[in-house]
Amino acid sequence: MRRTQRNxxxxxxxxxxxxxxxxxxxxxxxxxTDSTPVAGGDLKIARSADAISMDSTSASFENYSIxxxxxxxxxxxxxxxxxxxxxxxxxxxxxxxxxxxxxxxALRPGVKFSNGQPVTAKDVKFSxxxxxxxxxxxxxxxxxxxxxxxxxxxxxxAITLKYPWAPILADLSLFSNAIIPENYGGKTATEFFDAPVxxxxxxxxxxxxxxxxxxxxxxxxxxxxKPLLDSVTYxxxxxxxxxxxxxxxxxxxxxxxPDWSSFASLKASAGVKVFAFPSTQIDYVAFNQQxxxxxxxxxxxxxxxxxxxxxxxxxxxxxxxxxxxSLIPPGTPFYDKDAPGPSFDLKKAKAELAxxxxxxxxxxxLLIRSGDANQAxxxxxxxxxxxxxxxxxxxxxxxxxxxxxxxxxxxxxMNLSAxxxxxxDPDEWTSFATDPDGGNHSAFTYYNNPAVVALNKKGQxxxxxxxxxxxxxxxxxxxxxxxxxAYLYYSxxxxxxxxxxxxxxxxxxxxxxxxxxxxTK
Amino acid sequence: xxxxxxxxxxxxxxxLPVILGVxxxxxxMVHLLPGDPAIAILGDKGTPQRIAALREQLGLNQPLWxxxxxxxxxxxxxxxxxxxxxxxxxxxxxxxxxPVTLTLLLxxxxxSLLISIPLAAIAATRPNxxxxxGVRAFTLLGQGMPQFWVGIMLILLVSVELRLFPVGGYGxxxxxxLYYLFLPALxxxxxxxxxxxxxxxxxxxxxxxxxxxxTARSKGSAGSALFRQxxxxxxxxxxxxxxxxxxxxxxxxxxVIERVFAIxxxxxxxxxxxxxxxxxxxxxxxxxxxxxxxxxxxLTDVLYTLLDPRVNFSKEARA
Numbered sequence: 134m135r136r137t138q139r140n141x142x143x144x145x146x147x148x149x150x151x152x153x154x155x156x157x158x159x160x161x162x163x164x165x166t167d168s169t170p171v172a173g174g175d176l177k178i179a180r181s182a183d184a185i186s187m188d189s190t191s192a193s194f195e196n197y198s199i200x201x202x203x204x205x206x207x208x209x210x211x212x213x214x215x216x217x218x219x220x221x222x223x224x225x226x227x228x229x230x231x232x233x234x235x236x237x238x239a240l241r242p243g244v245k246f247s248n249g250q251p252v253t254a255k256d257v258k259f260s261x262x263x264x265x266x267x268x269x270x271x272x273x274x275x276x277x278x279x280x281x282x283x284x285x286x287x288x289x290x291a292i293t294l295k296y297p298w299a300p301i302l303a304d305l306s307l308f309s310n311a312i313i314p315e316n317y318g319g320k321t322a323t324e325f326f327d328a329p330v331x332x333x334x335x336x337x338x339x340x341x342x343x344x345x346x347x348x349x350x351x352x353x354x355x356x357x358x359k360p361l362l363d364s365v366t367y368x369x370x371x372x373x374x375x376x377x378x379x380x381x382x383x384x385x386x387x388x389x390x391p392d393w394s395s396f397a398s399l400k401a402s403a404g405v406k407v408f409a410f411p412s413t414q415i416d417y418v419a420f421n422q423q424x425x426x427x428x429x430x431x432x433x434x435x436x437x438x439x440x441x442x443x444x445x446x447x448x449x450x451x452x453x454x455x456x457x458x459s460l461i462p463p464g465t466p467f468y469d470k471d472a473p474g475p476s477f478d479l480k481k482a483k484a485e486l487a488x489x490x491x492x493x494x495x496x497x498x499l500l501i502r503s504g505d506a507n508q509a510x511x512x513x514x515x516x517x518x519x520x521x522x523x524x525x526x527x528x529x530x531x532x533x534x535x536x537x538x539x540x541x542x543x544x545x546x547m548n549l550s551a552x553x554x555x556x557x558d559p560d561e562w563t564s565f566a567t568d569p570d571g572g573n574h575s576a577f578t579y580y581n582n583p584a585v586v587a588l589n590k591k592g593q594x595x596x597x598x599x600x601x602x603x604x605x606x607x608x609x610x611x612x613x614x615x616x617x618x619a620y621l622y623y624s625x626x627x628x629x630x631x632x633x634x635x636x637x638x639x640x641x642x643x644x645x646x647x648x649x650x651x652x653t654k
Numbered sequence: 655x656x657x658x659x660x661x662x663x664x665x666x667x668x669x670l671p672v673i674l675g676v677x678x679x680x681x682x683m684v685h686l687l688p689g690d691p692a693i694a695i696l697g698d699k700g701t702p703q704r705i706a707a708l709r710e711q712l713g714l715n716q717p718l719w720x721x722x723x724x725x726x727x728x729x730x731x732x733x734x735x736x737x738x739x740x741x742x743x744x745x746x747x748x749x750x751x752x753p754v755t756l757t758l759l760l761x762x763x764x765x766s767l768l769i770s771i772p773l774a775a776i777a778a779t780r781p782n783x784x785x786x787x788g789v790r791a792f793t794l795l796g797q798g799m800p801q802f803w804v805g806i807m808l809i810l811l812v813s814v815e816l817r818l819f820p821v822g823g824y825g826x827x828x829x830x831x832l833y834y835l836f837l838p839a840l841x842x843x844x845x846x847x848x849x850x851x852x853x854x855x856x857x858x859x860x861x862x863x864x865x866x867x868x869t870a871r872s873k874g875s876a877g878s879a880l881f882r883q884x885x886x887x888x889x890x891x892x893x894x895x896x897x898x899x900x901x902x903x904x905x906x907x908x909x910v911i912e913r914v915f916a917i918x919x920x921x922x923x924x925x926x927x928x929x930x931x932x933x934x935x936x937x938x939x940x941x942x943x944x945x946x947x948x949x950x951x952x953l954t955d956v957l958y959t960l961l962d963p964r965v966n967f968s969k970e971a972r973a
Binding site: 344374534 | 687688689690693694695696697700701702703704705707708711739740741742747750751806809810813814817820821822823824913914915916918922923925926929930931
C-alpha cells in the first residue's frame with residue numbers, strides 16, 4: 134500500500150514535469166498503481182456531516198463544503214502531495230521581481246471552465262479580488278499581503294504585494310482563491326454558488342440537503358484522460374459505526390472519518406483498505422493566561438512535563454500517531470523534529486511545580502467536547518497524571534457548539550483543542566497561535582511574548598527558505614520553553630476504502646485530487 | 655353515526671394553545687443553550703470579527719422577543735423561515751423529511767401489526783400453554799432490548815453477514831426507499847410489538863370468554879371467521895388506544911433509529927439542527943412533531959368511535 138502511494142506520487146511528479154516542460158503527453162504518464170486504471174463508476178463517499186454552502190466567499194464555507202468545492206474550483210497553484218510546497222496548477226509558470234513585490238504569473242494555455250468558456254486573466258483578477266474583499270467575513274484574510282492584481286494580457290496576471298510576503302504562493306493555492314468566471318458568468322453570487330462553475334475535474338450535479346450531494350464528470354477537463362470516474366456522491370452518515378458497517382457491506386466506497394477505535398478491525402476486514410495519511414493536525418492543551426495560576430510559566434511547564442504523550446498515542450490513537458514536540462506539525466514546512474518541546478518527565482514536572490506560585494498544587498478544569506471519545510480518553514488520562522503532581526483537574530464537558538463559544542470567549546482554565554493547516558506554510562498557524570494582535574488573543578490563551586511576535590513577523594517577510602527555517606527553528610524553541618500550550622500528539626488522517634478504490638491519496642492539507650481515483654469491478 | 659365525530663373541530667381548536675406553548679418552550683430552550691449558529695459554523699478558527707459579521711448577517715443581534723415575534727409572525731403566514739446554516743427555506747427541509755419519517759413510522763406500524771396479531775392470537779387461544787409462554791418470552795425480550803442495540807444487531811446479521819438489506823441510508827427511488835427502510839422499520843416494530851401483543855392477548859382472552867362469543871359459537875360460527883368477526887373486532891378496541899399512545903413515543907424512538915440507520919428524516923434534521931443551533935429548523939421540526947402527536951391522538955379517537963358504537967366523545971353525549 135505504501136509503495137502504491139509512492140508510485141502515485143512519483144507518477145504525479147512525472148506528469149507534472151511533463152506538463153511543465155510543455156509536453157502534451159501528460160496523460161500517458163498515468164500514475165502506476167496495482168491495477169490498470171478503469172474508467173467509469175460512481176465513487177460513494179460517506180461523511181459524518183453534510184456540506185453547508187458552496188459559497189467560497191462566505192463565512193460558512195467550512196471543511197465539509199470545501200472538500201466538495203475543491204473538485205469543482207481549482208486555483209493557480211496546488212499543494213504538492215507531501216503538503217510541504219505548492220506547484221503551478223492553473224498557472225504554468227511565474228516570475229518574481231527582484232524587490233520580491235511583483236509575481237508575474239502565466240496561465241496554463243487551453244484551460245476551459247466546465248461551461249466551455251476559456252480561462253483568461255480577467256477571470257483570475259475577478260476571482261482573487263472577490264476573495265480579498267471578504268477579509269472580515271470569509272477567507273479573504275489569507276490575501277492580506279496582496280496590494281492589487283493586474284491583467285497584463287489575456288494569459289498573464291501580475292500580483293503586486295504590499296510588502297515581501299513569503300507565503301504568497303501558498304495563499305494563492307487556497308480553495309477560496311479558486312478561479313471562477315468573471316462576474317460569476319453574468320449571474321448573481323447567490324445564483325452562481327447554487328451551482329458553481331470552475332475548471333475542476335467534476336461539475337456540479339445535484340444536492341438533496343441532508344441526504345446526498347452528487348458531482349458529475351467534467352468531460353472537458355484540461356488533464357486529458359481524466360477524471361476516470363463518472364461521478365462522485367457524498368452521503369451523510371453521522372454514526373461512525375454505521376459508516377464502518379456500510380463499508381464492510383460494500384454499500385459505500387470510502388468512509389471519510391473512521392474512528393481510531395475501529396481502525397484496526399477495519400484493517401483486518403476482508404475487502405477493506407485503511408489509510409493513515411500524514412496530516413497537519415496537532416492536538417494540544419491551551420492554558421488561559423488570563424486566569425491564575427496559568428500566567429506562571431512554571432505551572433504551565435509542570436503540566437506539560439506531567440503528560441505521558443506516548444500513553445496518549447497508544448490509548449487514544451491506538452498507536453497511529455506520534456508524540457508532539459513542536460507547535461508546528463510535521464506535515465508543515467519548517468517543522469523541527471528536534472524542537473525541545475516539553476516531554477514526559479515526572480521529576481521535572483514536580484521540580485517546576487515546586488518553584489511555581491502553587492508549590493502545593495491547585496484545582497483546575499479542562500474543557501472538552503461531549504460525544505468526542507478521543508477527548509474523553511485524553512481528559513481521563515490527564516486527570517490521573519496531574520493528580521500525581523498534586524493538581525486536581527475537573528473535566529468540564531460541553532456540547533461542541535457550547536465548547537466553541539467557551540473557547541472563543543476564553544472561558545476556560547485549560548482547553549483541549551486541535552488545529553489543522555489550510556495552506557502549506559507555517560505562518561497561518563504561528564500567527565493565529567502566537568500573535569496577540571491577530572484578533573484571537575493567541576489562540577484564545579492571551580499568550581504574549583514580544584520575542585516570538587517579532588520572530589513571527591520576520592518569518593512572514595523573509596523569502597529566503599534557509600533563513601526562514603532558522604527563524605522558525607527559534608520560534609519553535611521559545612514557544613516550547615514558554616509552554617503556552619502543552620503539545621500532545623500529531624495524528625494522521627484516517628480513511629477507509631474498499632479494495633476496489635485505487636489512486637486515493639489525501640495530502641496533509643486535505644486536498645483530494647479525485648481526478649486520479651478509479652474503481653475496479 | 656357522523657354526529658359522533660363532531661368532537662373533531664373542538665379538539666383541533668384546543669390544540670392551538672398547546673402548539674403555541676410548544677413554540678415558546680422550544681424557542682426558549684434552544685436559546686438557553688450556550689453558543690449560536692455563527693459560532694457553530696465558524697468553529698475554533700473564527701475570529702471575533704468574522705463571528706460578529708456572520709451574526710449580523712444571520713440576524714442574531716436582535717433581542718430575543720423580537721426574534722420570537724418575527725418567527726411567530728412568519729409562522730402565521732405559513733412561513734417557517736430560512737435555515738441559518740444553509741440558507742434554504744426551512745419548509746423545504748421539513749417537507750423533504752416528513753414523508754421519510756411518515757413512511758418509516760407507517761412501515762413500522764404495519765410490521766408490528768403483522769408480528770403482533772398472529773402472536774397474540776396464538777398466545778390467547780391457550781393461555782399459559784407452551785406457545786403462550788414462548789410469546790410472552792418474546793414480549794419480555796422485545797421490551798428489554800434497547801432499540802439502538804437491536805438496530806445494530808440487525809445490521810450486523812442481515813446486512814453485513816447475509817447482505818440482504820442495506821446497512822443504512824434511504825436510496826433514491828420509491829422502491830429503494832422501502833427496501834432501505836425495511837430494517838429500521840423492523841427495529842421499531844420489534845420494540846413496539848410487545849406492548850400491542852400484551853394488550854391484544856389480554857383483550858382476546860377476555861373476548862374469547864365472553865357471552866357474545868359463546869352466542870356466536872352456538873350459532874355455528876367457528877375458526878378464523880369467528881376470530882375475525884367477533885373476537886378480534888372487539889379485542890382490537892382497547893389496543894387501538896395503546897397503539898395511538900405508542901405511535902407518539904415512536905416518533906421519539908425514530909430519532910435514535912434514524913441516526914443509527916442514517917435516514918434523512920425529521921429526527922436527523924432535528925439532531926443536526928440542534929448541533930448547529932439552527933433555531934428555525936429546530937422550531938419547525940418540534941412544531942411538526944407536536945402536530946403529528948396531536949393528530950394521532952384525534953385519529954385514535956376517531957377510529958375508536960367508528961369501531962365501537964358505544965363510544966361518543968361529542969358534547970351532547972357528555973352533557
